[in-house]
Amino acid sequence: MSKLTESKEWQALAKHQKEIAKRPVRQLFADDPQRFKRFSCRFNDILFDYSKNHIDSTTTELLVKLAHATGLGEEIEAMYNGEPINNTENRAVLHIALRNRSNRPIKVNGRDVMHDVNLELAKMRHFADVVRSGEWRGYSGKKITNVVNIGIGGSDLGPKMVRHALKPYTRPDIRCHFVSNMDPTDMMNTLRGLNPETTLFLVASKSFTTPETITNAETAKEWLLKTAQERRAVSKHFVAMSTNLAAVKQFGIDPENMFEFWDWVGGRYSLWSAVGLSIAIGLGMDRFEELLEGAHEVDEHFRNTPFDQNIPVLMGLLGIWNNNFFDSHGHAVMPYDQNLDIFPRFLQQLDMESNGKSVDKNGNPVDYATGPIIWGEAGTNGQHAFFQLLHQGTQLAPCDFLVAAVNHNEVHSRHEKLLANFLAQPEAMMRGKDREQVIDELHASGMKDPDEILVQSKIFPGNRPNSTFVYDKLTAKTLGSLIAFYEHKVFTQGTIWNINSFDQMGVELGKQLANAILPELKNGEIIHPHDSSTQALIEEIVERRQTLI
Numbered sequence: 410m411s412k413l414t415e416s417k418e419w420q421a422l423a424k425h426q427k428e429i430a431k432r433p434v435r436q437l438f439a440d441d442p443q444r445f446k447r448f449s450c451r452f453n454d455i456l457f458d459y460s461k462n463h464i465d466s467t468t469t470e471l472l473v474k475l476a477h478a479t480g481l482g483e484e485i486e487a488m489y490n491g492e493p494i495n496n497t498e499n500r501a502v503l504h505i506a507l508r509n510r511s512n513r514p515i516k517v518n519g520r521d522v523m524h525d526v527n528l529e530l531a532k533m534r535h536f537a538d539v540v541r542s543g544e545w546r547g548y549s550g551k552k553i554t555n556v557v558n559i560g561i562g563g564s565d566l567g568p569k570m571v572r573h574a575l576k577p578y579t580r581p582d583i584r585c586h587f588v589s590n591m592d593p594t595d596m597m598n599t600l601r602g603l604n605p606e607t608t609l610f611l612v613a614s615k616s617f618t619t620p621e622t623i624t625n626a627e628t629a630k631e632w633l634l635k636t637a638q639e640r641r642a643v644s645k646h647f648v649a650m651s652t653n654l655a656a657v658k659q660f661g662i663d664p665e666n667m668f669e670f671w672d673w674v675g676g677r678y679s680l681w682s683a684v685g686l687s688i689a690i691g692l693g694m695d696r697f698e699e700l701l702e703g704a705h706e707v708d709e710h711f712r713n714t715p716f717d718q719n720i721p722v723l724m725g726l727l728g729i730w731n732n733n734f735f736d737s738h739g740h741a742v743m744p745y746d747q748n749l750d751i752f753p754r755f756l757q758q759l760d761m762e763s764n765g766k767s768v769d770k771n772g773n774p775v776d777y778a779t780g781p782i783i784w785g786e787a788g789t790n791g792q793h794a795f796f797q798l799l800h801q802g803t804q805l806a807p808c809d810f811l812v813a814a815v816n817h818n819e820v821h822s823r824h825e826k827l828l829a830n831f832l833a834q835p836e837a838m839m840r841g842k843d844r845e846q847v848i849d850e851l852h853a854s855g856m857k858d859p860d861e862i863l864v865q866s867k868i869f870p871g872n873r874p875n876s877t878f879v880y881d882k883l884t885a886k887t888l889g890s891l892i893a894f895y896e897h898k899v900f901t902q903g904t905i906w907n908i909n910s911f912d913q914m915g916v917e918l919g920k921q922l923a924n925a926i927l928p929e930l931k932n933g934e935i936i937h938p939h940d941s942s943t944q945a946l947i948e949e950i951v952e953r954r955q956t957l958i
């Protein structure tokens with residue numbers, strides 16, 4: 410057994426789980442009129458209600474003890490102090506510096522990074538302003554009307570999600586597109602209908618070597634030069650956000666048009682850096698800074714609030730409780746907010762790339778479950794798709810529900826209908842429906858002697874753990890706070906599981922094999938040894954392409 414599962418805190422939780430599992434959550438509500446108050450927190454306009462989880466006061470006490478025993482407080486300090494907590498890559502982890510609105514010095518190897526952060530923010534402000542005002546012109550003297558962010562993974566999902574979430578605040582005359590996929594269809598579909606004279610490409614790549622991004626950027630450059638005819642046009646239509654100046658220059662982008670960030674910014678934590686340039690152009694730099702402010706306030710909360718009142722810590726601990734002690738499978742996130750429909754996908758990367766690990770920080774295999782599979786869908790769409798499993802399936806999947814009290818589009822009473830659904834689902838999941846209720850309902854519907862098969866199929870077990878967030882309206886500041894809650898939740902869990910949440914070695918093997926297979930597809934000649942399935946697939950694809958193209 411590992412140190413974690415052997416610890417007295419872990420063992421105490423395991424024992425406590427056996428006891429509390431016997432008491433349904435609806436019973437816990439009935440026994441404690443203060444339950445909502447006891448298990449909810451407020452942060453600015455955000456209410457976090459976690460009372461529908463299968464917990465009582467002993468659970469939170471024991472979970473907090475586990476957090477202390479695993480050194481969460483010390484690890485938070487290490488992150489804020491710029492220590493190289495990404496131990497496999499020997500890097501600091503400082504997305505908190507990108508949104509450090511207090512401007513308090515944050516040092517990496519003795520050097521305050523805030524100077525560079527502020528310079529880059531000022532450069533972003535200037536650039537966003539000149540594009541928005543129309544002062545920045547394309548090669549033929551026309552204003553920019555379309556911005557295309559080229560990037561993938563962390564250089565795509567974050568800015569795309571934020572741009573989408575804050576659509577009500579974006580300028581309709583500057584449209585923004587996101588191209589990420591190696592599939593050329595992504596780029597070709599986007600370019601169709603765009604005018605090279607009025608299109609600006611933002612090439613976002615920390616490494617500037619990512620094949621998808623460089624290939625898409627090459628295609629975009631070719632498309633521009635076909636019309637512009639002169640290479641000088643590139644400097645009017647291409648900017649780069651990267652840590653790799655040499656590669657940016659080599660691609661042909663003017664270093665003046667490069668926005669810098671640093672190796673202590675992880676890809677999936679980079680939307681707060683220059684990678685967020687598409688956000689700043691669409692929303693204006695003031696709103697981008699509101700986003701940073703919302704996250705910064707959470708950073709202060711995370712660092713300074715006792716764990717039993719600390720929202721990201723509680724989120725992390727509840728996840729551990731459900732995952733490791735109730736053996737739950739996966740975690741669903743359901744924003745009842747159409748503009749957040751990319752949020753679950755963003756969280757998928759944030760959480761799964763960070764905590765999808767099976768070796769601990771000392772290189773030992775873990776003997777406990779780590780990061781869950783994350784998925785989700787904007788409400789109410791999910792209700793008509795996978796909620797069946799959440800209510801009655803054999804797998805327990807905890808859920809987060811998010812909603813705004815006020816919609817950006819208050820059309821008649823439609824938001825109330827959405828809110829009613831938002832409130833009903835968590836209640837149904839927690840409460841369930843027992844046999845007696847089912848029979849009463851069937852009797853009331855006129856069925857005198859209901860069939861037992863029908864009765865059984867209508868029973869809901871309940872006890873499905875879930876948490877809810879309610880906020881006033883989805884503003885830039887609120888969104889910044891929500892994202893930061895989830896970032897620090899992931900950090901909390903990674904720390905307790907003793908894994909490095911900041912590398913992503915698991916994405917490398919597929920990349921290596923793709924590099925080996927590419928020449929084989931080109932020549933039709935197998936160079937590397939493959940299993941018989943892969944070899945046959947290569948041969949078949951080569952043959953089909955030779956006949957079809």
Ligand code: G6Q
Binds near residue numbers: 676
């Ligand atoms: C994120 C990952 C990954 C990364 C992409 C793009 O944390 O590291 O998703 O963002 O692979 O990498 P580049 O920004 O270097 O192109």
